[in-house]
Amino acid sequence: MDSGFAPVIQLCNVMKVFSTDEIETHALSDVTLNVSRGEYVSIAGPSGCGKSTLLSIIGLLESATSGVYELNGRPVTDLTAGERARIRNREIGFIFQSFNLIGDLTVLENVELPLSYRGMTPRERRDRASEALERVGMGHRAKHVPSQLSGGQQQRVAVARAVAGEPVLLLADEPTGNLDSKSGESVMELLRELHESGATICMVTHDPRYAKHATRHVHLFDGRVVNTESDLSERHQMHAGVLGSMEESRPRLSKLSNDRSRG
Numbered sequence: 001m002d003s004g005f006a007p008v009i010q011l012c013n014v015m016k017v018f019s020t021d022e023i024e025t026h027a028l029s030d031v032t033l034n035v036s037r038g039e040y041v042s043i044a045g046p047s048g049c050g051k052s053t054l055l056s057i058i059g060l061l062e063s064a065t066s067g068v069y070e071l072n073g074r075p076v077t078d079l080t081a082g083e084r085a086r087i088r089n090r091e092i093g094f095i096f097q098s099f100n101l102i103g104d105l106t107v108l109e110n111v112e113l114p115l116s117y118r119g120m121t122p123r124e125r126r127d128r129a130s131e132a133l134e135r136v137g138m139g140h141r142a143k144h145v146p147s148q149l150s151g152g153q154q155q156r157v158a159v160a161r162a163v164a165g166e167p168v169l170l171l172a173d174e175p176t177g178n179l180d181s182k183s184g185e186s187v188m189e190l191l192r193e194l195h196e197s198g199a200t201i202c203m204v205t206h207d208p209r210y211a212k213h214a215t216r217h218v219h220l221f222d223g224r225v226v227n228t229e230s231d232l233s234e235r236h237q238m239h240a241g242v243l244g245s246m247e248e249s250r251p252r253l254s255k256l257s258n259d260r261s262r263g
């Protein structure tokens with residue numbers, strides 16, 4: 001397939017079932033979703049509705065139980081384990097709610113780590129990592145270890161780690177969930193800059209203040225996409241309201257799905 005116009009992400013009837021002991025959990029029931037290059041998509045929905053599972057599948061950390069997932073026009077089931085690892089390492093950046101930094105490595109070493117699987121010279125690695133840390137305003141903390149930093153600073157380092165490899169796709173799972181609002185704002189500002197510089201972003205957030213930075217909002221409920229809507233900039237304010245009242249508007253699905261059309 002010519003990838004020129006193809007969406008980066010194409011999920012078609014994706015289902016994910018976790019089987020543990022006697023319990024089957026349908027984390028995703030029937031998700032169909034396309035994300036084009038350069039989009040900034042926010043994903044919202046109540047706890048347990050499948051948001052993290054969706055990101056894990058998109059990021060090749062989990063496989064769908066059924067349905068088709070094409071990444072850059074290629075069904076991911078065709079990828080070898082080596083190709084999956086390569087794509088995860090080179091094309092996708094992850095930011096998790098809990099930072100996931102390695103405690104006994106310095107800030108610089110944490111950011112360098114994913115680059116070390118890429119056959120870069122140590123010098124090149126160091127330069128890239130330092131540059132990413134400067135970009136998030138953490139260059140002056142390069143020699144600290146994570147425990148010496150505030151939550152907001154740790155998340156900035158995690159953002160640096162995610163972007164040091166210049167991923168084409170950035171996946172963020174409640175990246176501000178553990179941050180005070182000031183740190184949250186600055187992490188969001190970073191994501192916005194990345195988006196402006198061309199990255200495709202999928203971000204899970206339940207916070208309408210942060211979701212408003214996205215260009216499209218996807219709402220999940222019980223493992224299904226119940227609504228997806230694009231922003232025209234003048235509709236931004238309105239969408240903050242829509243997200244804010246999402247819980248109350250849940251049952252009115254027919255009304256929500258009528259709202260797909262856009263200018």
Ligand code: ADP
Pocket residue numbers: 018019020025026027045046047048049050051052053054
């Ligand atoms: P969210 O991120 O929206 O809170 P998740 O995607 O984490 O939701 O989880 C969706 C559902 O799948 C939940 O019921 C959760 O308990 C279940 N689930 C997620 N991961 C696993 C797993 N590894 N094993 C079993 N069940 C899981």
Ligand code: MG
Pocket residue numbers: 051052053173
């Ligand atoms: Mg989650």
